[in-house]
Amino acid sequence: MSDIVLVTPPDKVHYTDTSFLLVYPSSIIKTEFQDLLEQTNIPATVFLYEQSDQNQEPEWLLDIFHQVDYVILDIDNCPALIRSLTSYFISKNKTYWLTNSGDNVYNIISKNRVYSLDFLSNIIGGTLETEQ
Numbered sequence: 001m002s003d004i005v006l007v008t009p010p011d012k013v014h015y016t017d018t019s020f021l022l023v024y025p026s027s028i029i030k031t032e033f034q035d036l037l038e039q040t041n042i043p044a045t046v047f048l049y050e051q052s053d054q055n056q057e058p059e060w061l062l063d064i065f066h067q068v069d070y071v072i073l074d075i076d077n078c079p080a081l082i083r084s085l086t087s088y089f090i091s092k093n094k095t096y097w098l099t100n101s102g103d104n105v106y107n108i109i110s111k112n113r114v115y116s117l118d119f120l121s122n123i124i125g126g127t128l129e130t131e132q
Helices: 027-038 058-067 086-090 119-127
Strands: 004-007 018-023 044-049 070-074 095-098
Touching: 018 027, 018 058, 027 044, 027 070, 044 058, 070 086, 086 095
Parallel strands: 004 044, 018 044, 018 070, 070 095
Antiparallel strands: none
């Protein structure tokens, strides 16, 4: 297993590893992501954003969003303030998004809708290598 650094608001770190931002991930997505990282041998920095309504810190989220390599956005779990930023987030190619909603306009903005995190090993390609 490789070195994993987990960062939550308001902390920030400087990194050179492959970086991920998980925005309000469900427990299923967290487990999938953890399993994926356990099978790799790359160092990674993971930013986890799942703030309570009282302390959302959207400035931190936007700052980190611009810095990371990959973003996983679980739309269904986002509160109203963060959901209002969804169109901006998914308009960027590095954002992969999940929702149970069948009828939404996000499909027009981005083709990066995913249903699980299986795609990550293919997207990152040579960066993720399975431990032997």
